[in-house]
Amino acid sequence: MAKSTQETERKYAAPAADDISWLPDLTGVAPIASLAEGGTQDLDAVYYDTDDLRLTRSSASLRRRTGGTDAGWHLKLPLSDDSREEIQAPPASDDVPDELRELTLSRTRGAPLRPVVRIRSTRSLRRLLDADGDVLAELSLDAAHADSLLDDGGQTLWTEMEIELADAGDPALLDGIEKVLRKNGIARTHSPAKVVRALRETTPRLERTPGRSARTAAGSAGEHVLAHVARLADDLRDLDPAVRRDAPDAVHRMRTTSRRLRGSLRTYRSVLDRKVTDPIRADLRWLARELGAERDHEVLRERLTSGVRELPAELVLGPVGARLQAWDAAQSAEGRRRTLDALASPRYLNLLEGLKALTDAPPLRAKAAGKPKKVLLKALLKERDRLVRRMEPALDKPAGPERDAAIHHARKAAKRLRYGAEAARPALGKPARRLGKRVKALQEVSGAQHDSVVARDTLRDLAVSAQVSGEAGFTWGLLYGQERTESRARERQLPEAWSRARAAARRKALRP
Structure with a gap:
C-alpha cells in the first residue's frame, strides 16, 4: 500500500558538493542554532515517463530509487509554492506499481510509461537544528550525474543544494535561509526537480515539443477565455489522483471543476467552435453525473445524520441509527464504485485527450479576436x-x-x-x-x-x-x-x- 507525505524544499546552485567552505553560516537564521553531520549517501534513481514526457511537462515525476533511507518507488505531484506530495511504494520490482500507474493516468492519458533518464547522486547531508536539538530542516549537497535513456539523449553533470523542511516545518525558515544565501551569491536553480534539469540538458525533445498554442492575440477575448479553460483543465487533471485516493472533498472539487468547464464552454461558444466543444461538454456532463452519485450521497448523509443527532433522545424511536448506517453503507459503496469506474473508462481518457487538444490548438471563432x-x-x-x-x-x-x-x-x-x-x-x-x-x-x-x-x-x-x-x-x-x-x-x-x-x-x- 502506497503512503503519502508532503515535502517542502528549495534547490540552489552549489559550487561544489565535497567542499563546503563556500557555504555561509546559517546559525544566524532564527531559530537555527547548529548544523549536524548526517553522513553520505549514494543514490541511484531511474525516472519513468511517456515518450513525449507528459509527466515532466505537467510538473510530476515518477522514479524508482535505490540507496538512502527511502528506497523505492516515488511519485511526486505538485502542490503549491515549494511543496509537493510524494507517494511512496516499496521497490518490489522494476515494473511500475499499479497504484502509482493509476495515479499518473490523468497526466499520461493512457500512454505507456518507460525509463527516460537515470540520475546517480552522491549526497552529503547536514541537519539544521534548533537550540533543543530538534531538526528544523535538512541540507543536502548533491553531485549528480544524469544519463538519458532515450534514443536521442546524452549525459550531464552538476552539483546542487537542497534545503527541505522537516515535517510541520515553518516555510518562513526557508525565506530566512534564502536571504542569507542570496547575500552570499548563491542563487535558486531554475529547475524545481532533478529530472527536469536532467531531461532539459540531455534530451532535445523536451524543448522542441510544442506546448500550448500561442495563436490567441494578446488581450483578446480568446486569450481570456482560453486562460480560464486551460486553468480549469489543469485543475481537473490535478484532482484526479486525490479522487482516486478518496481524499477529503476531492470528489466535490472535481465535480465542481467539471461543471465550471462545461459551463464556460457553453457560455463562450461565440469564442470557441461548438463543433469541437460540444462533445467535450457532453463528456464533462457525464463525468459530473458519475461523480455526483458519491458527492450527493456525502451531502445527504451529513444532512440526515446531523438531523438525527440534533434530536432529543426521547424523540428517536426504534433502530433509527442502525437503519441509517445500513442505508449509508449501501449508497456509499455504490457511489464509490461509480466514481472509480468512470475514472477507469475509455470515455474519461477521451475527455482528457479532448481537453488537451482544445487548449493546445484551440478552435477559435472570429469573435475570439474581439x-x-x-x-x-x-x-x-x-x-x-x-x-x-x-x-x-x-x-x-x-x-x-x-x-x-x-x-x-x-x-x-x-x-x-x-x-x-x-x-x-x-x-x-x-x-x-x-x-x-x-x-x-x-x-x-x-x-x-x-x-x-x-x-x-x-x-x-x-x-x-x-x-x-x-x-x-x-x-x-x-x-x-x-x-x-x-x-x-x-x-x-x-x-x-x-x-x-x-x-x-x-x-x-x-x-x-
Whole structure:
C-alpha cells in the first residue's frame, strides 16, 4: 500500500558538493542554532515517463530509487509554492506499481510509461537544528550525474543544494535561509526537480515539443477565455489522483471543476467552435453525473445524520441509527464504485485527450479576436436572459413538486451565469465579481431548497422501509416535517436573492 507525505524544499546552485567552505553560516537564521553531520549517501534513481514526457511537462515525476533511507518507488505531484506530495511504494520490482500507474493516468492519458533518464547522486547531508536539538530542516549537497535513456539523449553533470523542511516545518525558515544565501551569491536553480534539469540538458525533445498554442492575440477575448479553460483543465487533471485516493472533498472539487468547464464552454461558444466543444461538454456532463452519485450521497448523509443527532433522545424511536448506517453503507459503496469506474473508462481518457487538444490548438471563432469586454459581456447577458426565463416563472408557481422542479431548473442556469462571470473577471473586473457573488447567493438558497426536497424523498423511503419491518416511523416523520419547514423557509428567501442577482446582471451594472 502506497503512503503519502508532503515535502517542502528549495534547490540552489552549489559550487561544489565535497567542499563546503563556500557555504555561509546559517546559525544566524532564527531559530537555527547548529548544523549536524548526517553522513553520505549514494543514490541511484531511474525516472519513468511517456515518450513525449507528459509527466515532466505537467510538473510530476515518477522514479524508482535505490540507496538512502527511502528506497523505492516515488511519485511526486505538485502542490503549491515549494511543496509537493510524494507517494511512496516499496521497490518490489522494476515494473511500475499499479497504484502509482493509476495515479499518473490523468497526466499520461493512457500512454505507456518507460525509463527516460537515470540520475546517480552522491549526497552529503547536514541537519539544521534548533537550540533543543530538534531538526528544523535538512541540507543536502548533491553531485549528480544524469544519463538519458532515450534514443536521442546524452549525459550531464552538476552539483546542487537542497534545503527541505522537516515535517510541520515553518516555510518562513526557508525565506530566512534564502536571504542569507542570496547575500552570499548563491542563487535558486531554475529547475524545481532533478529530472527536469536532467531531461532539459540531455534530451532535445523536451524543448522542441510544442506546448500550448500561442495563436490567441494578446488581450483578446480568446486569450481570456482560453486562460480560464486551460486553468480549469489543469485543475481537473490535478484532482484526479486525490479522487482516486478518496481524499477529503476531492470528489466535490472535481465535480465542481467539471461543471465550471462545461459551463464556460457553453457560455463562450461565440469564442470557441461548438463543433469541437460540444462533445467535450457532453463528456464533462457525464463525468459530473458519475461523480455526483458519491458527492450527493456525502451531502445527504451529513444532512440526515446531523438531523438525527440534533434530536432529543426521547424523540428517536426504534433502530433509527442502525437503519441509517445500513442505508449509508449501501449508497456509499455504490457511489464509490461509480466514481472509480468512470475514472477507469475509455470515455474519461477521451475527455482528457479532448481537453488537451482544445487548449493546445484551440478552435477559435472570429469573435475570439474581439475586445474581451464586449464579447464576454454579450455572452453574460445571454446567460442572464436564460436565467430570467427560468426563475421568473418558477417563483410564480404555487408550492409543490412543479415549483420544486422549476426552481432546480433555474438553479442550473444560475450556475452557468456564475461560472461565466468567473471567466469574465479579468476583463470586466468588479462588476463581474459582484455578479458572481450575488448569483452564488441565489444559487446557495435554491440549492438548500433542493437539498431539502431530496432529503424528504429519502426520508420517505426510509420511513416506508421501517414500516415494512415493523419499526416505528415517528422519527422519520418528524425529520420529514423539519425538512418541509426548511424548504419553505428557503423559498421565502428566494425573491430577495433573485432581486439582488438580477440587479447585478443589468447591462449598466456589468459595464466596468
